[in-house]
Amino acid sequence: MSEKTTLYIVRHGKTMFNTLGRAQGWSDTPLTPFGEEGIHELGAGLKAENIPFKAAFSSDSGRTIQTMDIIMEHLEYPNIPYLREKRIREWCFGSMDGGFDGELFDGILPRTDAYKGKDLDNLSFEDIARGIMEIDTAGWAEPWEKIKDRIYTGFEDIAHKLHTDGGGNALIVSHGMTIATFCHLVHPENPRVRGLDNGSVTIVSYDGEQFTVENAGLMKYREIGRKRLAK
Known part of the structure; x- marks a missing residue:
């Protein structure tokens, strides 16, 4: 019997541009020391919860790659497959x-x-x-039609591959507006998700045909990790 297919979608750690209040779409800056600290908390929290991840994915932006590297330090999964998926990048704000x-x-x-x-x-x-x-x-x-197509198909292809391989959990690092857009595309009748914190986790399940957003913007894993690291 296949396992349940679940995506644990993380918003990357806090960056220089996040701190300075700059729009960070396809432009990129690294995590600040404070941002790294928050992702260390997240990694420790995910480790403490013993979530068995079968695969990992991030966008191709430096801030999501850096975030994934820190999380992986805590999970200690030397053989977990990790791929970069450019379709789950942030929105592009063009000349702005x-x-x-x-x-x-x-x-x-x-x-x-x-x-x-x-x-x-x-x-x-x-x-x-x-x-x-x-x-x-x-x-x-990008026009809206292109944005919604690339984001939805990016997450859909990740979920479908995992589902056809027997299900399980995927760890994904993406971006605030991208994650909120995906939640909207899954449940357009719901209010728009706003203000996802850096290092938050949005949990989405997949049954082979449809997605369900189970929780959006969870900070509990960071809180668990913060307590664990303080011991």
Whole structure:
């Protein structure tokens, strides 16, 4: 009998740009010492819970790779397969990539046609994508159809491969907006997931056809690890 297929999706550790309040899409900065500390807590917490991971995946961004390396130090799985999947990268903010969050999300985007007449708290991901494309002078930003396709198929292919191999648990490191987008695509009727913390864990199960978001943004593994490391 196959095991249940479950994805443990981690948001990478806190980076330099996260700390400085800059939009970090396809641009990249390393984890800060504080960010590394948080992921050490996460790794220790996952180890303490004895979750048996069969495979590991991250985006191809340096911050997710660094996060995975730290977690692996704690899990001590020398033979676990680890692959990088570029489809689960963060959104690209085009010419505003690396700009200040406040300038992008509170200044420029609210003045776009995509945002006009809409409550900022109830914007859809499609609205946000349209707004980013509207202000992107470099032509790098992705349309919503491309964003949702690459993110969903990236996670779907990971889950399907694991499921056909008998199921089990996959450890995945990705990005805040990417994880929130995936949760929305799985359950579009639910409110948009917001503010996923660095080092949080979102748990998604897969039955071979459909996904279910079981928990979003869990911090309990970091809390368990923090206590374990303090002993």
